[in-house]
Amino acid sequence: MKFTSKIFNSHPDTDGDFFLGIKKILGFKPRDIEIYKRAFLHRSVNKKDPDGNPMNYERLEFLGDSMLGTIISKHLYNEVPEGDEGYLTKMRSKVVSRKHLNELGKDLELLQFVESRIPKSHFGENIHGNVFEALVGAIYLDRGYPYCEKFINERVIEPYVDIDQLEGKVISYKSLVIEWCQKQKKSFHYNVYEDTGNDELKHFAVKLTIGDRILAKARATSKKKAEEKASKRAYFALQNKIENQQD
Amino acid sequence: MKFTSKIFNSHPDTDGDFFLGIKKILGFKPRDIEIYKRAFLHRSVNKKDPDGNPMNYERLEFLGDSMLGTIISKHLYNEVPEGDEGYLTKMRSKVVSRKHLNELGKDLELLQFVESRIPKSHFGENIHGNVFEALVGAIYLDRGYPYCEKFINERVIEPYVDIDQLEGKVISYKSLVIEWCQKQKKSFHYNVYEDTGNDELKHFAVKLTIGDRILAKARATSKKKAEEKASKRAYFALQNKIENQQD
Numbered sequence: 001m002k003f004t005s006k007i008f009n010s011h012p013d014t015d016g017d018f019f020l021g022i023k024k025i026l027g028f029k030p031r032d033i034e035i036y037k038r039a040f041l042h043r044s045v046n047k048k049d050p051d052g053n054p055m056n057y058e059r060l061e062f063l064g065d066s067m068l069g070t071i072i073s074k075h076l077y078n079e080v081p082e083g084d085e086g087y088l089t090k091m092r093s094k095v096v097s098r099k100h101l102n103e104l105g106k107d108l109e110l111l112q113f114v115e116s117r118i119p120k121s122h123f124g125e126n127i128h129g130n131v132f133e134a135l136v137g138a139i140y141l142d143r144g145y146p147y148c149e150k151f152i153n154e155r156v157i158e159p160y161v162d163i164d165q166l167e168g169k170v171i172s173y174k175s176l177v178i179e180w181c182q183k184q185k186k187s188f189h190y191n192v193y194e195d196t197g198n199d200e201l202k203h204f205a206v207k208l209t210i211g212d213r214i215l216a217k218a219r220a221t222s223k224k225k226a227e228e229k230a231s232k233r234a235y236f237a238l239q240n241k242i243e244n245q246q247d
Numbered sequence: 248m249k250f251t252s253k254i255f256n257s258h259p260d261t262d263g264d265f266f267l268g269i270k271k272i273l274g275f276k277p278r279d280i281e282i283y284k285r286a287f288l289h290r291s292v293n294k295k296d297p298d299g300n301p302m303n304y305e306r307l308e309f310l311g312d313s314m315l316g317t318i319i320s321k322h323l324y325n326e327v328p329e330g331d332e333g334y335l336t337k338m339r340s341k342v343v344s345r346k347h348l349n350e351l352g353k354d355l356e357l358l359q360f361v362e363s364r365i366p367k368s369h370f371g372e373n374i375h376g377n378v379f380e381a382l383v384g385a386i387y388l389d390r391g392y393p394y395c396e397k398f399i400n401e402r403v404i405e406p407y408v409d410i411d412q413l414e415g416k417v418i419s420y421k422s423l424v425i426e427w428c429q430k431q432k433k434s435f436h437y438n439v440y441e442d443t444g445n446d447e448l449k450h451f452a453v454k455l456t457i458g459d460r461i462l463a464k465a466r467a468t469s470k471k472k473a474e475e476k477a478s479k480r481a482y483f484a485l486q487n488k489i490e491n492q493q494d
Binding site: 146 | 314
């Protein structure tokens with residue numbers, strides 16, 4: 001394998017663009033942008049700080065992982081007063097699962113900011129979740145606890161934490177819609193794109209096409225949430241048909 | 248075994264005393280004292296909230312454990328810039344080890360506040376650490392992150408976290424003093440008592456007697472720290488003798 005000294009970094013060249021990209025993801029202004037740069041620095045770049053200590057995102061990932069767990073813990077504590085310690089632990093590990101965090105990091109397209117000497121195509125899935133955690137660690141150092149809480153509320157809890165769904169009590173509207181389409185042999189397509197609105201926070205929009213008709217549109221702070229919203233709208237539009245199917 | 252419905256609770260009967268006792272441990276005023284009561288409620292009491300949910304310290308312990316880990320992580324991140332993720336994880340687990348937390352809970356005599364139907368003598372060691380974590384959880388809910396950080400700084404980091412000692416790079420002064428006494432066949436005694444000063448925060452004092460002489464006194468926010476301080480003083484007082492021994 002030939003890894004040249006070339007640094008693979010598709011992210012915008014100027015600092016201004018990096019700043020704006022991060023700001024859009026955070027929904028607030030970074031204070032010390034250098035901390036955020038470190039959150040995207042892969043160990044392969046082999047950077048050192050002035051004291052000779054290795055600089056990469058792994059230490060920030062350690063910090064962010066812990067903070068993320070704490071804020072999710074508090075949310076679950078308040079939301080599920082009937083859940084005991086074991087239940088809360090189980091639910092937390094569902095929320096902060098690798099799969100979940102990778103999905104989050106991918107939605108936010110964090111990979112574009114990663115600086116590495118390894119071609120990005122060589123990374124496994126976990127890079128997405130790892131840099132997401134590192135980003136939380138960077139927020140913690142840069143803006144403290146309250147901003148971590150705000151960010152995790154907007155980026156993890158609001159779009160991803162549905163207790164009933166995590167418990168498997170309710171199935172997602174997306175599954176219901178897909179199931180109906182499959183039974184009816186109808187094609188369906190979720191067209192998700194970044195919404196280039198003027199919001200402080202990055203948003204996603206989705207168009208759900210069933211057959212040859214755009215059945216629903218929606219907009220949210222995560223792809224998953226946007227798809228679920230559009231599915232819910234489609235579900236109610238299709239409800240009579242779906243209910244007849246279940247008879 | 249006969250567990251009557253008697254509630255074992257040696258803690259002061261009136262709320263005022265509980266409030267003052269907790270305030271002394273925290274070093275600041277609780278806002279909602281009810282949250283702190285829950286931090287000392289053993290499941291054997293079988294209390295329920297108005298909605299019928301079990302009330303005991305276990306859920307708060309879940310929350311406090313997570314917050315404690317986060318604040319220790321941040322401390323280690325800042326203190327050990329050369330440590331990688333694996334190192335930080337290892338050091339954190341040393342700081343928040345069961346043994347360590349039990350020691351902390353014992354020093355603060357948290358057991359006195361525990362309400363249970365099981366005689367306190369029947370509890371294992373871990374009750375001390377568990378209610379310590381629950382107390383951190385209570386602070387988190389009652390006063391938020393900044394007070395957790397303050398409390399953990401004063402009660403865990405300042406008295407207990409010495410990176411060099413955790414790494415085994417330096418041996419404690421207490422060990423040096425004990426070793427010397429044993430070689431010299433001198434008796435030694437650490438007399439630790441709660442210092443009833445007017446401080447906001449509970450303090451401990453210690454008198455170190457070697458042979459028949461009080462060789463050093465010290466005062467700190469934990470028993471361990473007070474003993475270590477007194478040992479350091481005794482060590483320097485004894486230094487010539489100790490160094491001769493090492494020749």
